[in-house]
Amino acid sequence: TLHTHVGPPGSGKGTQSPIIKDEYCLCHLATGDMLRAAVAAKTPLGVKAKEAMDKGELVSDDLVVGIIDEAMKKPSCQKGFILDGFPRTVVQAQKLDEMLKNQGAKIDKVLNFAVDDAILEERITGRWIHPSSGRSYHTKFAPPKTPGVDDVTGEPLIQRKDDTAPVLKSRLEAFHKQTEPVIGYYSQKGIVANLKAEKPPQEVTSEVHKVLSS
């Protein structure tokens, strides 16, 4: 199985991915998480990606296609993948198709996390994450058992540097300009499933189950 989660910042891609990953034993590849790890470790990739990320702009196609290509070769990912936040441009989608074709594979489903822009600011500014696992919380919608602490590891939670109202504005612009056409690209192939991602998290999870079992 191979499916990808496409949606605006704060639409719930990262919230739903770990749940699905555990249930279906899939490998969760989130380009945002991988890039943030590279930035934190100050690797050459991280140094190149940081400026665009801080501004809420997309990192270059070559960089992200490179990290996905690398990650998909991991032997631990044999049962399949959930791609989260990739592809985000039509060029990335075309490159991904090529990469998969060479391995005799293809994308089964594209989950479109549809959410109106107006509700995203509250979701984004209230988010807290556990960086090493990618788990995300929300002060109002999904609070941790102890404020500021990860439920599983007891480690501290942090806020993302790009989770401010002004940077969100650029991220939304990038989404509408560069990423929405990706949904059109996959619609032509008849593999897009539209989720009502404005519902509470558990209801979105049931929708995802329905899509994946159909």
Ligand code: AP5
């Ligand atoms: P990335 O990390 O992918 O950020 P994003 O796309 O902006 O998405 P988010 O992580 O903000 O949203 P999400 O949908 O995962 O929301 P979440 O589930 O956490 O990318 C960051 C940057 O990296 C980009 O700006 C770019 O620079 C670069 N980049 C990454 N991939 C790239 C690529 N392919 N090409 C080029 N550049 C790339 O939910 C948000 C909050 O809401 C949480 O607090 C959560 O608890 C809460 N919540 C979730 N669901 C619900 C619900 N149903 N109801 C109420 N609250 C909810």
Ligand code: ZN
């Ligand atoms: Zn995310």
